C-alpha cells in the first residue's frame with residue numbers, strides 16, 4: 001500500500017507541479033474534455049434507461065410470481081399451477097404488456113418448462129438444464145437474478161437474451177425459475193434513441209464483459225466479450241465503477257474514448273464510445289501521445305482505484321503523466337535517480353531541522369552482467385523487478401526506495417535510532433535474496449552488495465553522503481568476506497582506482513589504443529544499408545578489447561571525453577569518406593561534450609578536415625543531455641549545417657515526452673530493451689507501436705536497436721519502423737571489415753546484403 005501511496009502522492013504533486021504547462025496543454029483540449037463529458041453523461045443516461053427497462057421487466061416477473069397462491073408453492077402443486085389455463089392467461093398478458101419481451105416461461109426445479117406464454121401447447125417436455133441461467137440459479141442459492149447470454153431463435157432468426165429470477169418455496173428452497181426472453185433489437189432501439197454522431201458506439205454488456213446488445217447493430221459481436229484479454233478495458237470493467245478510459249476496440253480496431261457506467265441493480269453496464277480521431281480532428285498527434293502516456297500510466301490508474309477514487313479522469317492523468325514519467329523507472333515503477341536526488345535533499349533538510357539521523361543504502365546486484373549474459377536480458381529485467389519487489393516489501397512506510405542505475409538501488413531509511421536498526425535492514429535485504437529468483441523455469445541465485453552511509457555523521461551535504469555510501473558499496477563489492485559495509489574513514493576510497501584508470505585512459509588516447517567499430521543500420525523499406533553507427537573500443541595492450549561502457553564514464557568524469565570525443569568525430573568522418581557508398585555515419589555524443597566543449601566547433605572542424613558532406617553525419621544524443629537554451633541552440637545550428645540529430649535509447653529516460661517536444665529530432669532510436677520484448681511482451685509491443693506512431697506524426701524516422709532475431713526484424717517491419725540495427729543484421733566491426741562489408745553489398749555476383757536479408761528476413 002505504501003507503494004501505491006507514493007504513486008498517488010506523486011500524481012497529486014506532479015499534477016500541481018505541472019499545472020502551468022498542463023493548463024496550456026489542457027486548454028487545447030477543451031474540445032476533447034467536452035466530448036469526454038458528453039460520452040460520460042451519455043453513458044449515465046443510457047444506464048438509467050436500460051436500468052428502467054430491466055426494472056419494468058423484473059417487476060412484471062415478480063408480479064407473476066406473487067400471484068402464485070402460497071398453497072401452490074410446493075413442488076407438486078407448483079407444476080399444476082404453472083400448467084393451468086389461468087396461469088397461461090397471466091403469462092400471455094404479462095408478456096404482451098412488455099414490448100421488449102417475446103415470452104415468459106415458468107421452469108421447475110429440474111429445468112423443465114412447466115408453463116409458458118407461448119400460445120402453442122407444449123407437447124414434448126422441454127428441458128432447459130443446459131441454459132446458463134438454470135445452471136447458475138439452481139446451484140447458487142445466493143443468486144436471485146441472472147442475465148443469460150444472447151442467442152438466435154432458430155424459427156424466427158431473432159436475437160434474444162434472457163432475464164431470469166428464482167422462485168422459492170415457502171421454506172425458501174429453490175422451486176423453479178421464471179424467465180423472460182428479451183428481444184435484443186428492442187434493447188438496441190433504446191440504445192439508439194439519441195442524436196446520431198459519427199463513430200458513436202453503445203454497448204450493453206454483462207458484468208463479465210459479454211455483449212448483450214450493441215449499437216450500431218452488429219450480429220457478430222453479440223455474445224462476444226467487449227474487451228480483449230489483458231487490456232485496460234478488461235481491467236476497468238472488472239472494477240465495475242463509472243470510468244472514462246481509452247482503449248483500442250477489437251470490433252473496429254480503432255482507438256476509442258470509452259465511458260463506462262455499470263447498472264445499479266443488474267449485473268451489467270453501458271459503454272458509450274467514440275473514436276479518438278473523431279473527437280479530436282487534427283489532434284492526431286496528441287491522441288497518440290495520450291495513448292502512449294495512458295499506457296505508461298496504467299499503474300497509476302490502478303493505484304487510484306485501489307485508493308477508492310471512483311472517477312479516474314484522463315485530464316488529471318494527462319497533466320500528471322509527463323511528470324510521473326520523468327520521475328519513475330518504467331521497468332520497476334520505482335522512483336528513478338531524479339526523484340531520488342530530490343527526495344534525498346528533502347530528507348537532508350528535514351533531518352537538519354529535526355536533528356534526527358537517517359541512513360542511505362546503496363545496493364548493487366552482484367555479477368549482474370554475468371546474469372545478463374548467461375540468461376539473457378529478459379531474465380535480467382525480470383530479476384531487477386523481483387529484487388525491486390522484495391526490497392520494497394522489507395521497508396517501512398516512512399522509508400524510500402529508488403532504482404538509480406541498471407542494477408543499482410538506493411534506500412533512504414528514515415528515521416534511524418541506532419546502528420543496529422541499520423544492520424537489521426541490511427540483513428533483511430540480504431535475507432530477502434536467499435530465495436533464488438525463478439526466471440521462466442530456471443532458478444538464479446541473486447546476491448546484493450550494500451554500502452551504507454549515515455547522515456549527518458558521514459556527510460554534510462547530499463553529494464557528500466552519496467559519495468560516502470558509494471565508497472562503502474565499492475568496499476563491500478571488493479571485500480571477499482562481507483557483502484555489506486557501513487562507511488567509516490578506514491573504508492578504502494574507490495576514487496583512487498578511478499584515478500588510476502583515468503591515467504591509463506589518457507595514455508591510451510595518446511598511444512592510439514582507441515579504435516572505432518562500425519555497426520551497419522538497415523533501411524527496412526529498401527533492404528539496403530542506410531549507414532553505420534560508430535562505436536568506440538579500447539584495445540588495451542594486456543586486457544584486450546574494453547567496452548565503452550567501462551571507460552566512457554571515467555572519460556566523462558575526468559573531462560577526457562572532450563579530446564576523446566573530438567578524436568572520435570575526426571576518425572569517424574574520415575573513415576566514412578573511404579566507403580564505397582555514400583552512407584551515413586552516426587556518432588554518439590556524450591552529455592559532457594555539450595557541457596564542456598564547443599560541440600559545434602568540433603563538428604565543423606571534423607567535417608572540414610575530412611571533407612565529409614554534413615548530410616552524411618548523424619549525431620546521437622540521449623535524454624541525459626540537458627536541453628538548455630544553449631544546448632538547443634547548438635542543436636539547431638548543427639541542423640542548419642545539414643547534420644541530423646537522433647534521440648538515442650528512447651523510452652528508457654526520464655522525460656521522453658517533454659524531451660521530444662523541446663527539439664525537432666530527425667530520428668528516434670528505440671531502445672533495445674523494447675525490441676527484445678517485441679515478440680512476446682505486449683507491453684514492449686505497445687511501446688514500440690506507440691513510439692513509431694508518434695514518430696510518424698512528428699515526421700521523424702525510427703531506428704530499432706538490438707535486433708537479434710528474424711522474428712524481431714519481421715515484427716519491426718510490420719510495426720513500420722524505418723530502420724533496424726542489431727546482431728541479426730551485423731555486429732559492430734573494425735574499420736577494414738566494415739569497408740569490405742559495404743563493398744560486398746554491391747556488385748552483381750557478390751553476396752548481396754539485400755538478397756541475404758530478403759531471404760533471411762522475409763522468408
Ligand code: C2E
Nearest residue numbers: 535536547548549568588589590706707708726727728732
Ligand atoms: P548505444 O549508443 O546504445 O550503442 C548500441 C550498443 O548496442 C552498442 O554497444 C552495440 O554494440 C550494442 N548492440 C548492437 N546490436 C546489438 C544487439 O543486437 N544485441 C545487443 N545485446 N547489443 C547490441 P557498445 O558498443 O558496447 O556501446 C555501448 C554504449 O556506449 C553505447 O550505447 C553508447 O552509449 C556508448 N558509446 C559507444 N561508443 C561511443 C562513442 O564513440 N562516444 C560516446 N560518447 N559513447 C559511446
Ligand code: CA
Nearest residue numbers: 533588620648
Ligand atoms: Ca547510439
Ligand code: CA
Nearest residue numbers: 648649669705
Ligand atoms: Ca542506443
